[in-house]
Amino acid sequence: MGKSIAIIGAGITGLSSAYFIKKLRPDVDVTIYESSNRTGGKIQTYRKDGYTIELGPESYLGRKQIMTDIAQEIGLENDLVTNQTGQSYIYAKNKLFPIPGGSILGVPTDIKPFLKTKLISPKGKIRAGLDLFKKPTKMDGDISVGAFFRERLGDEVLENLIEPLMGGIYGTNIDDLSLMSTFPEFKQREEQFGSLIKGMRHEKIQRQKQRQLYPGAPKGQFKQFKHGLSSFIEYLTEYVVNQGVEIKYQTPIKDIIITQNNYEVISGENKDTYDSVLVTTPHQTFMQWFGNDPAFDYFKSMDCTTVATVVLAFDEKNIENTYDGTGFVIARTSETDITACTWTSKKWTFTTPEGKVLIRAYVGKPNDTVVDDHTDEELVNIVKKDLNQMMTFKGAPDFSIVNRLPKSMPQYHVGHINKIKSIQTHIKQNYPKLRITGASFEAVGLPDCIQQGKNAVEELLAEL
Template identity: 35%
Template sequence: MMLRKQTMNEPMYDVVIIGGGMTGLAAAWRLEQARRAGLPVRYLLVEAAPRLGGKITTRTQDGFLIEHGPDSFLTTKPHLLTLVRALGLEDELIAPRTTRYYLVRHGRLVPAPEGIFLGVPTRFMPFLRSPVLSWPGKMRMGLDLFIPPRRDEADESVGDFVRRRLGREALERLAGPLMAGIHSADPDRLSLEATFPQLRAMERTHGSLIRAMWRARRQRGSGRSAGRGHRSPFLTLRSGLGRLVDALQDVLDPQALNIGVAVSAVASHQAGYTLALSTGATITAKQVLFTTPPPATARLLQSIAPDASQHLHRIRMASSASVVLGFRREDVPHTLLDASGALVPRIEQQTVTGYTFASSKFEGRAPDGYVLLRAFVGGDGREAALSLDDTALVQQVLDDTRRLLGIQAQPVLTDVQRWEKARPQYDVGHLDRVATIERTLPAGIAVVGSGMRGAGLPDCTRQGIEAAEKALAALGFGRPAETPTA
């Protein structure tokens, strides 16, 4: 698309943020704080959807609180927790009521052994007693103590790494569902360096994952963090993560938000970049932050950064769906009422890839006398069922739920949310590709978000804030001496 020459009436912004998901909102928040601290920065966030928040999707129906996107966030990566506190939401934080979960083995629910971290046991006896793995599988995991570490620095898949260190059964039954499930990914394509670099670091430093976990547990002292006294590293907000989006929108300058408007083209000009909007308007920016998914970003960058665009197009995207089911409490087996969910390994060949027992995991998710479950479908290599319409998909999920969870009753509530080509796949070599993208971008352009350097909410928050700070530095604003909280 050709852009006409800029006129004097076209607005000029210091920074334009394309995309209003978590990354874009975090960037806008950082720029708003700089503005409130006295820096004369003029910014605009443009979001094509009719609402902000991206995949954060919270709604209520008949007393149920439904999350169709992420339902919590990791606190060991501090950026989002810091933002939540800065927004004055700390009193609304709640932790999971339980950290227990199940794994499916041969069509039956088996409690996950206590003390498992990323598929690696940190406690000896609970792991040995657990039926999650066969005795040959457990003995093969024990060989991790004697297998020498790999010496070269090349990236490898999560699947190859786990098979090499812990064995095939550990990958299929334990580590694969835990690690690849987070990313809706195929473990044999998922990059270890881009997703779980700490495991490679453990291998290099300690020569063994099990040895590294045991040493870390001894350093923690009593070891309660691996047992029933364990405090979950995850938190959420009492009224759902949609509350975070609302709080961010409330503190941003309303004049800096352009919601329901898409960017249709981006072109270079002498003052920076000209952006054509779906309304027919044209705006100009000195700095442009792309927080959109890789395919959308690739299309917009095609004319001004063709090499970066080409590499962005190579980031594969997977589709998934969330199917919410509400049941009467008396229709649900009591074993499901004291656990946070269940993981279904690929080898089980079910439609459902996992469940969150939402009303058991967090308070306030279902009215008294009812239970809320959330089933996950799809992901890389498991997308066949997504071709079904909503009615057929719900029925398929119910069939799995009867077999796996033992719930025979009809639900009192069903709800389906589809995420079409919305999950970036961090294939082996992903970080090299990201570095190439960043290296081939022209000055004044940044590409950040879930497709780049971390897909979780804390990583997206970090990327947005860092991109905003780099834009401020490039504009010559520097860092304000004091940043207000909200």
């Protein structure tokens, strides 16, 4: 009798895990359980009247090749699109400043643009330069992103450059955010070269050399698809179903029970038996099944940030934007509710009909309640009020969309990486042939989710 694996959750991690199982072991039976009526999880593309609008993730980091590889295999190779490059800005001191050229996530690697920027005072620039003479930062296993970059580059660079760019990615206060769970490569470069600036300059040179190998390649870092990220989900869903994967929609799981040799997955009145189980849900869901195990207590106290994406579509005559760029992030010292904004019609020209302007703003900071406290209409007004500081609205938007993602961003506090390693060891020892993946453990970007699923699949198949 053939082996069987149940996958809980049909988001990008669950679907790509099914893809890898069938690629590596076509003989294994795969069933995906999905509580909603659709695949894709947080990925959701709204298509209407010539608009292609992402309500969840906007794109993925192109240098993480794993997602592109799958896209090419499932028939989307001609639909891949790279973002338009343009100036990005930081909103600080009530003004938009261009991000200094040559910086990598805010770390300066070119002296000239850094010296020219008015975002940092002369004193702040001198303080950042001390990084070149400091010994590597001491830490006991982990350190906060804030403490590390403050030690290397000083308060001003941290608050006006590093924090706006890094804090938003993880929805976590930068003084709580674990360096080793998020940006360990910065610590590695600092130790390798004796200075963060020297290390990141080396990184920049390596990236330039890589680009020279492909002289005709687009300059943009991010990738998308002509018909939005949902097209990746639609193609991947069809692909795995054609490989024999069964997807059970609107089938929430009541419990997962370990027996002597296998697992019982209980949904509604049904009880199905599998050799192996892969859980790809948020921790708020999987704690229903593992909450009685004290080894999982860490997830009970895990903070999560609630965010919302607010999309505004305008006729171009109703908005005046004098900045030539693709968007901006906001320093936490600024008194705005939005954390970032993308001028989507500039960054992704395929998303918007001619003569129209599309803007995506992001609302929701760690430990604030602005998204919970306001209606959709109020959130739209909050966004318009904030954006009025950077651009001029001459008329109302043609339409607006608000997409709320409650408690969707787990906060990786200092020490997260060791706690997760301990939990994963416990799972391997006490739940053989079962793995749990997802953003609560690691992986925020879409290719990271896919990679995490692939790693779990390889481990499970080795145990089958």
